[in-house]
Amino acid sequence: MSETRFDVLGIGSAIVDIISRCEEDLLASFDLVKGCMALTSADKAKQIYDRMGRAVEISGGSAANTMAGIASLGGAPSFIGKVGKDKLGDIFRHEIEAIGVDFHGGRKAEDLPTATCLILVTDDGQRTMNTHLGASTTLGPDDIDEARVAAARVIYIEGYQWDTPKAKEAIRKASRAAKGAGRQVALSLSDPFVVDRHREDLLTLIREDVDILFGNEEEIFRLYHAGDLATAIEHVRGAKVLACMTRGAQGTVVFDGTTTTAVEAFPVDKVVDTTGAGDLFAAGFLYGYTHGRDLLGCAKMGSMAAAEVISHMGARPELSLRELLLKHGL
Amino acid sequence: MSETRFDVLGIGSAIVDIISRCEEDLLASFDLVKGCMALTSADKAKQIYDRMGRAVEISGGSAANTMAGIASLGGAPSFIGKVGKDKLGDIFRHEIEAIGVDFHGGRKAEDLPTATCLILVTDDGQRTMNTHLGASTTLGPDDIDEARVAAARVIYIEGYQWDTPKAKEAIRKASRAAKGAGRQVALSLSDPFVVDRHREDLLTLIREDVDILFGNEEEIFRLYHAGDLATAIEHVRGAKVLACMTRGAQGTVVFDGTTTTAVEAFPVDKVVDTTGAGDLFAAGFLYGYTHGRDLLGCAKMGSMAAAEVISHMGARPELSLRELLLKHGL
Numbered sequence: 001m002s003e004t005r006f007d008v009l010g011i012g013s014a015i016v017d018i019i020s021r022c023e024e025d026l027l028a029s030f031d032l033v034k035g036c037m038a039l040t041s042a043d044k045a046k047q048i049y050d051r052m053g054r055a056v057e058i059s060g061g062s063a064a065n066t067m068a069g070i071a072s073l074g075g076a077p078s079f080i081g082k083v084g085k086d087k088l089g090d091i092f093r094h095e096i097e098a099i100g101v102d103f104h105g106g107r108k109a110e111d112l113p114t115a116t117c118l119i120l121v122t123d124d125g126q127r128t129m130n131t132h133l134g135a136s137t138t139l140g141p142d143d144i145d146e147a148r149v150a151a152a153r154v155i156y157i158e159g160y161q162w163d164t165p166k167a168k169e170a171i172r173k174a175s176r177a178a179k180g181a182g183r184q185v186a187l188s189l190s191d192p193f194v195v196d197r198h199r200e201d202l203l204t205l206i207r208e209d210v211d212i213l214f215g216n217e218e219e220i221f222r223l224y225h226a227g228d229l230a231t232a233i234e235h236v237r238g239a240k241v242l243a244c245m246t247r248g249a250q251g252t253v254v255f256d257g258t259t260t261t262a263v264e265a266f267p268v269d270k271v272v273d274t275t276g277a278g279d280l281f282a283a284g285f286l287y288g289y290t291h292g293r294d295l296l297g298c299a300k301m302g303s304m305a306a307a308e309v310i311s312h313m314g315a316r317p318e319l320s321l322r323e324l325l326l327k328h329g330l
Numbered sequence: 331m332s333e334t335r336f337d338v339l340g341i342g343s344a345i346v347d348i349i350s351r352c353e354e355d356l357l358a359s360f361d362l363v364k365g366c367m368a369l370t371s372a373d374k375a376k377q378i379y380d381r382m383g384r385a386v387e388i389s390g391g392s393a394a395n396t397m398a399g400i401a402s403l404g405g406a407p408s409f410i411g412k413v414g415k416d417k418l419g420d421i422f423r424h425e426i427e428a429i430g431v432d433f434h435g436g437r438k439a440e441d442l443p444t445a446t447c448l449i450l451v452t453d454d455g456q457r458t459m460n461t462h463l464g465a466s467t468t469l470g471p472d473d474i475d476e477a478r479v480a481a482a483r484v485i486y487i488e489g490y491q492w493d494t495p496k497a498k499e500a501i502r503k504a505s506r507a508a509k510g511a512g513r514q515v516a517l518s519l520s521d522p523f524v525v526d527r528h529r530e531d532l533l534t535l536i537r538e539d540v541d542i543l544f545g546n547e548e549e550i551f552r553l554y555h556a557g558d559l560a561t562a563i564e565h566v567r568g569a570k571v572l573a574c575m576t577r578g579a580q581g582t583v584v585f586d587g588t589t590t591t592a593v594e595a596f597p598v599d600k601v602v603d604t605t606g607a608g609d610l611f612a613a614g615f616l617y618g619y620t621h622g623r624d625l626l627g628c629a630k631m632g633s634m635a636a637a638e639v640i641s642h643m644g645a646r647p648e649l650s651l652r653e654l655l656l657k658h659g660l
Contacts, residue, residue, distance in 0.1 A: 018421070049420070054428045057387045057421060087443060088417050090379070091348070091387060098384045113417060 006102065007075040007290040008186075009152035011144075011174055012063025013136035013160055014081035014105070015115040016088045019127075019275065019313055020055040022120040027128055034122065035274075037129040037191045039163060045132045048118050057088075058314035059095040060117060061136075062190060063158040065276045065315045069283025069305050071100035072321040075290065078102040078152060080143055080174075084135035088114035099316070106143040109135035125271035125310065133164060140166040144173045150181035153290050154212070156282065157205075159190035162198035175209040188282055189215035195222045206239050212289070213243040214282045220245050229253075233260070244299070246281050246306075248274075254285075254299050263299040266307035276315025280305040284321070301330055336432065337405040337620040338516075339482035341474075341504055342393025343466035343490055344411035344435070345445040346418045349457075349605065349643055350385040352450040362450070362458050365604075367521045369493060370448070370460040378448050378460055387418075388644035389425035390447060391466075392520060393488040395606045395645045399613025399635050401430035402651040405620065408432040408482060410473055410504075414465035418444035429646070436473040439465035455601035455640065463494060470496040474503045480511035483620050484542070486612065487535075489520035489549075492528035505539040518612055519545035525552045536569050542619070543573040544612045550575050559583075563590070574629070576611050576636075584615075584629050593629040596637035606645025610635040614651070631660055 027034055030048055040048070059068075067077035079101050083089030085108045092114060096103050115136040120128045139161070149155055155178045161167040175185050187202070187210045189195050195202065195215075202223065206213060213236065215223070220243070224235035233255055236243040242256045251264040284305035288298030305321050312318050357364055360378055370378070389398075397407035409431050413419030415438045422444060426433050445466040450458045469491070479485055485508045491497040505515050517532070517540045519525050525532065525545075532553065536543060543566065545553065550573070554565035563585055566573040572586045581594040614635035618628030635651055642648050 049424060052424070052428070054425060055421075086416060087446065091385075094379060094382070095384060098382070116417065 004151055004153045005076065006078045006152035008067065008070055008154045008156050008286050009078040009080065009149060010063035010067040010156045011080045011161065011171065012158040013061045013115055013133065013164070014064060014083045014092050015061035015117045015131065015136065016092055017058050017060035017117045017119050017275070017315060018049070018055045019058060019119040019121060019273070020052040022052065022122060024122055026051055026120060027122070032120070032128050032130070034128050035126050036193055037131055037160070040118070040130040040132050042132060045118060045130060048130055052118065052120070056313060058316060059092050060276070060315045062160055062188060062279050063156055064096060065279035066156060066283045066286070067101045068096060068099045068316045069280045069321060070287050072317045073283065073287040073305065073325060074322040075287045078104065078148065080104045082106060082109055082135050082139045082143065084109050084112050084114040086114055088116065089135070095316070104145065104148060109138040112138065119275055121273045121275070121313070125274050127273060127275040137164040138166070139164060139170050141169045141173045144170050144177070146177040149174050149177040150183065152183060154184045154186050154286060156186045156188070156286065158188050159194045159198070159202060162194065162201055168201065175205065179209055184211040185209045186212035186214065186286065188278065189213070189219035189223060192218045192222055195219050199223060206241060210241050213241045214278065216246045216278060244281065244285055244302070246278055252281065252299055252303060254295050259295070261295045261299060263296065263303050266303040268307045268311045271310050273313045274310050276309040277306045279315060280309040280317065297330070301325065304328060304330060334481055334483045335406065336408045336482035338397065338400055338484045338486050338616050339408040339410065339479060340393035340397040340486045341410045341491065341501065342488040343391045343445055343463065343494070344394060344413045344422050345391035345447045345461065345466065346422055347388050347390035347447045347449050347605070347645060348379070348385045349388060349449040349451060349603070350382040352382065352452060354452055356381055356450060357452070357458055362460070364452065364458050365456050366523055367459040367461055367490070370462050372462060375448060375460060375462045382448065382450070386643060388646060389422050390606070390645045392490055392518060392609050393486055394426060395609035396486060396613045396616070397431045398426060398429045398646045399610045399651060400617050402647045403613065403617040403635065403655060404652040405617045408434065408478065410434045412436060412439055412465050412469045412473065414439050414442050414444040416444055418446065419465070425646070434475065434478065439468040442468065449605055451603045451605070451643070455604050457603060457605040467494040468496070469494060469500050471499045471503045474500050474507070476507040479504050479507040480513065482513060484514045484516050484616060486516045486518070486616065488518050489524045489528070489532060492524065492531055498531065505535065509539055514541040515539045516542035516544065516616065518608065519549035519553060522548045522552050525549050529553060536571060540571050543571045544608065546576045546608060574611070574615055574632070576608055582611065582629055582633060584625050589625070591625045591629060593626065593633050596633040598637045598641045601640050603643045604640050606639040607636045609645060610639040610647065627660070631655065634658060634660060
């Protein structure tokens with residue numbers, strides 16, 4: 001097997017987040033489901049934005065956040081995603097490169113703006129997301145450089161990609177290239193509604209190519225139409241994947257064919273904004289995984305990275321996760 | 331005299347700041363003068379941006395920051411400035427309206443991007459600014475609605491405007507309209523190099539229209555070619571304006587024709603980023619001035635507002651200045 005340049009290569013939407021605190025009734029007035037992601041037209045996005053208070057803009061995107069986390073931990077990540085030919089696109093690129101991620105944007109979409117996500121954070125720290133996909137919908141097979149894919153030990157795909165029509169082919173190409181090169185494929189389920197919308201496609205990819213599956217309890221339950229944890233675990237075991245089921249404050253359960261490993265949530269003083277919690281769990285886990293740690297070690301790193309990101313606004317780490325690792329003796 | 335709707339109407343560049351910490355040697359490698367503002371071509375801006383680390387984007391613009399401060403204090407400000415037809419323009423408008431400033435953008439510039447300012451903050455908290463003016467250069471006389479100007483007790487003009495060719499006429503129109511309606515005109519000198527570049531124009535405006543002058547020690551010294559404080563004060567007194575000379579950690583001196591009022595700098599735990607210090611001094615001072623406070627009271631409010639803004643990154647207040655006023659019994 002040839003040498004690898006990257007620990008993990010992420011494929012996902014390149015999004016700049018616009019984050020604001022809000023009252024619960026704002027969610028209700030736009031029929032938004034708390035904790036979930038909704039695709040939003042330009043018109044509806046404008047209506048929501050007009051009702052939002054002061055906001056901050058921070059680069060986001062699920063798989064991009066995971067790659068930023070791996071870079072902050074000291075790993076070598078790469079990211080493939082499409083930005084528009086605009087200032088927010090420049091900002092996205094700058095941010096991800098500045099933290100140390102190899103970024104491959106391919107040809108820029110000429111006429112579509114860089115994707116934005118209006119994130120409403122309620123007082124309980126929960127985030128509700130409204131995404132206008134813009135230029136990120138142009139990701140297609142041409143953007144997948146097979147040599148680049150083969151140069152990563154693991155490729156990481158976000159479930160959100162099934163919402164962009166051309167991305168399916170791109171993912172197929174990437175996962176085939178990865179498997180052909182003897183690499184591993186990780187998948188994040190992203191969102192309960194994403195699972196509902198694309199259940200069959202996701203199950204097919206899991207059956208054929210996925211080695212590592214990330215999802216929260218609700219996403220994994222919906223994927224397998226499971227009503228309880230034991231049934232869900234049985235299905236995942238049947239799929240022969242290594243699965244990480246995040247459970248918010250209840251911590252995380254990791255199970256493979258034979259073993260079950262549970263870790264508690266890492267303590268945080270105050271949950272400020274849960275945006276990026278799942279993304280950063282995956283970052284910590286995959287960093288450990290590609291650096292020879294056992295499952296318990298990987299899960300602890302994931303919990304630590306998730307704890308950092310929920311203690312402030314925005315889905316990218318503010319502190320050096322590398323220094324936090326050392327501080328906590330991980 | 332007809333009734334006023336606004337305490338202060340600001341006229342200035344509508345800019346989104348891109349702020350990053352940096353080492354001293356980055357300033358040297360681009361020949362940047364610490365603490366000053368340089369106009370930057372798109373090419374040079376790109377070179378600087380490529381060398382910057384992780385950044386945050388926060389709306390800025392000198393007069394716009396002052397109006398945001400007045401809104402945060404509970405006052406009624408208005409702002410005239412030009413953004414481009416792009417996402418950063420939407421963000422600028424959203425931020426200034428969300429804090430409570432009446433925003434008048436006029437017709438959007440079709441082909442120019444919203445102005446950005448790359449701000450490099452060194453470890454001593456000093457900021458060095460690189461502005462790409464873009465759409466903000468399109469401010470012209472057509473954007474000045476004389477009824478709006480007449481509806482403000484004070485209009486506030488940033489010296490930076492002399493760097494944009496058409497703005498001179500716009501300012502002339504606004505200051506004439508203000509004087510004609512019996513209102514007052516305030517001017518901020520903005521930057522030592524701005525004073526050098528446009529000294530004669532600034533002196534003419536001061537002589538003919540200005541009632542209140544804001545500047546730091548260096549700017550006022552350069553304006554009058556004064557070598558010491560006594561000479562500078564003598565010149566300002568000759569110009570028959572109320573002048574506020576900010577002196578960083580040494581506090582502020584306010585003088586009119588007869589009296590001199592000195593206030594100490596408001597205590598801060600740590601100077602994180604001095605961006606916006608002068609802008610927020612002006613906000614506090616003008617809020618007090620338009621609410622019947624004496625000069626000492628006005629200067630204390632200015633010092634308090636400046637202290638808040640230098641204790642965090644970005645040139646807009648993070649805390650409610652209204653609540654801080656009450657807390658400090660001002």
